[in-house]
Amino acid sequence: MESIERIGPPQQVDIGGPDEHIATMREFLAKPRVTRDFQDLKADVRRLHSATQDTDRSRQNAAEAELEAGRIARADDEYRSHRLTFGVGVLLAALLVLLDTLPANLAAQTFGLSSLPTWGITAVVVGALGAGMWAVTHFKSGWRRGVTIGALAVGLVAIGALRYWFLWITAGDAIAAALEAVALTVFTTMVVLLGILVLGFTKSRQLSRAERRAGRLKGQAERKSTREADLNQRMEAARTEFLADAQLFSFRSFQDDIRRNQFLEYVRAELER
Numbered sequence: 722m723e724s725i726e727r728i729g730p731p732q733q734v735d736i737g738g739p740d741e742h743i744a745t746m747r748e749f750l751a752k753p754r755v756t757r758d759f760q761d762l763k764a765d766v767r768r769l770h771s772a773t774q775d776t777d778r779s780r781q782n783a784a785e786a787e788l789e790a791g792r793i794a795r796a797d798d799e800y801r802s803h804r805l806t807f808g809v810g811v812l813l814a815a816l817l818v819l820l821d822t823l824p825a826n827l828a829a830q831t832f833g834l835s836s837l838p839t840w841g842i843t844a845v846v847v848g849a850l851g852a853g854m855w856a857v858t859h860f861k862s863g864w865r866r867g868v869t870i871g872a873l874a875v876g877l878v879a880i881g882a883l884r885y886w887f888l889w890i891t892a893g894d895a896i897a898a899a900l901e902a903v904a905l906t907v908f909t910t911m912v913v914l915l916g917i918l919v920l921g922f923t924k925s926r927q928l929s930r931a932e933r934r935a936g937r938l939k940g941q942a943e944r945k946s947t948r949e950a951d952l953n954q955r956m957e958a959a960r961t962e963f964l965a966d967a968q969l970f971s972f973r974s975f976q977d978d979i980r981r982n983q984f985l986e987y988v989r990a991e992l993e994r
Contacts, residue, residue: 749970749988758963762992765956772949779942786935793928806932810923814916818851821912824905825850828883831890849876854913858920873913881906960992 749755805813822843829842853873860866885902889895924932967988971981 748974749967755963755966758959758966759992762956762959762963765952765959766992769949769952769956772945772952776942776945776949779938779945783935783938783942786931786938790928790931790935793925793931805919805923807924807926807929810919813919814854814923815851817912817916817919818847818854821850821909822847824884824909825880827887827905828880831883831887846880850909850913851916854916854920857917858923877906877910877913880909963992964988 825846826839826843828846829839832839832842834842850873853869853876856869857866857873860869881902884905885898888898888901892898964985967985968981971984975981975984
């Protein structure tokens, strides 16, 4: 809180009769309302300065986070084709795999187990399909990719054979069982291919995390910038009102324009200190 006794003539303002202006300033601030407005304005200046520094730091942090996200994207060429966030891509791929739950259950029923083990085998089959989709997407080259594609193809053929066996045993018609097994296997293959395509357009977890952080920091910077603008607007309105009061007081205290202007400059300088 600014004390009236500590007010002194500002060094940068060349005014005649500083003692006179100090006395006039004290007389001006003797009114309780004016004193309160003066103290509030000084506090607003400090708050605005702190808010400006905080906003600048937030903007700098947001810019650094965006640069980091761009660096991660360029490192894996993800900025070219990857459009889905990690969470959305994984969710879509999981939903695609879950579409094959009932067809996979037909293959699991071939073993003739009870309900609980059969659904356990179904979960293993569905999980294996999901893992194969992920492996094909992330092993972009080399022997791992070839082995993964080969294992996935063998698995699809095996699932088709199990379905054929179960349908043949239950229906007793080999041709109908074969056609239905082929149709279900084609459906499973299409689900796997769609899952691989979705994961191929999905950003890595590291990149998605970096982009979320950059977006969060950018939002914080924008909110702080808005608060800073509001505080600056309120402070300018209060400052204009306070200077209007000072101008009115100067008309009653001084008879010539030079001394009035000197006093107003003195008041402005005190507000900015």
